[in-house]
Amino acid sequence: MSFVDKFVAEILSLQVALYHSRARLEARTDSEALHDLRIAVRRIRSLLRPMRTMSEVAALNIAAAEVGRITTPTRDMEVMVQELETRGFLAEAQFRKARLASNYSKILKSPHLNNLFIQLDEWPTIFRSVEVNGGLKHVQPQIEKALKKQIDRLHAAVDDAGFDRHELRILVKRTRYLTEAFPKLSPLSGKAASSLKALQSALGAWHDHYQWCQKALIESDLLPLEKVWQRCAATALDKAEAQLVDLAKLLPKSSGKKKLPGGSGRNEHALNDLSITGVRFQNDDDV
Structure with missing residues (x-):
């Protein structure tokens, strides 16, 4: 197989996994x-990432x-509910859990989800036409280049x-998933991949x-958990x-083009100040 x-x-195979996850979500089986469903979406995006500029x-x-x-x-709400239940804040968990059913219905009826399945149905034929016309001859080197570039960014x-x-969290996730x-x-070794995970x-x-600390500043019933x-x-x-130190020792040699991702920068105060009021927006790769 080529x-x-x-x-x-x-x-x-990921399309099949999406169908299965959607059916489970509809039936509320687990x-x-x-x-x-989000894992399957994330894996699709990771596979497409090196070629995402192709029409x-x-x-x-x-x-x-x-x-x-x-x-x-x-x-995010699901994870919050699990956290509250674990810590014995059952009323607070139930209040949020009651909103999940409505959210699930909105997702299942969303035109975005429907469009994803439409695109998945159409994509193989479109992609194969590129192959027939010789447009995928260099796809493997292109992916290898993307991997090296991603690891160079991580190096930096x-x-x-x-x-x-x-920003580092997003960069680590993107590198791992790719x-x-x-x-x-x-080029990552098995040990480096484990360290990255x-x-x-x-x-x-x-x-x-x-993020929960930020929510506690807005949702008063969470304040008892802020500290x-x-x-x-x-x-x-x-x-x-500590994990970062370990990873630094395991990363492969950089190509010498270690550039920080665009829009990122130094933000030492944001690392430790958990009392700031601004809630950070999620990166579109934060899936």
Whole structure:
């Protein structure tokens, strides 16, 4: 099977996974249906990322991004409900859980979700036409180049002690998912990939607690947990900093083109000040 054949087959398998997740969400069979749907969307976007500027890929990539965007608030609420239940704040959890059913219905009826399935149905034929016309001859080197570029960006962020940790979390996620999409093409070693996953986990825990602290400033019933979440956020960030040191030792040699991602920068105060009032907007890759 050629590289293109495997690539198309992987997208098709994720389409099947999306159908399955949607059916579970419709039937309310379990609490992980939306999460699994978002994982499939994320993997589709990771596979498409190196080719997202191609006109034959752009429509599907945009459709997947829109589904990721509209499902993020509901997934955030699911995680919040789990946190509140774990800490024994059952009334607060139930209040938010009651809103989930309505959110699920809106997602299932969303034109964005419907459009994603339409694009997935149409995409293989469009993509194959590019192959027939010789437009995919250099797709594998293109993906390898994208992986190296992504890792160079990660290098630059890791080497910058003041690099904004919110931006770093997105960069780590993007690098990990791109590597998982093309494991045989990635220059990351198995140990480096594992370290990247551990760093993402620590940064994810920090980010969740950070966001909950922000919500506690707006939603008064969460205020009793603010101090607890602040401590948890600080602990998770300390763990992430330790993981960052480990990752720096495992990254492959840079190509020498270590450029920070556009729009990112140094933001040392935002790393530790959990009392600021502005809630950060989510990056479109935060899926």
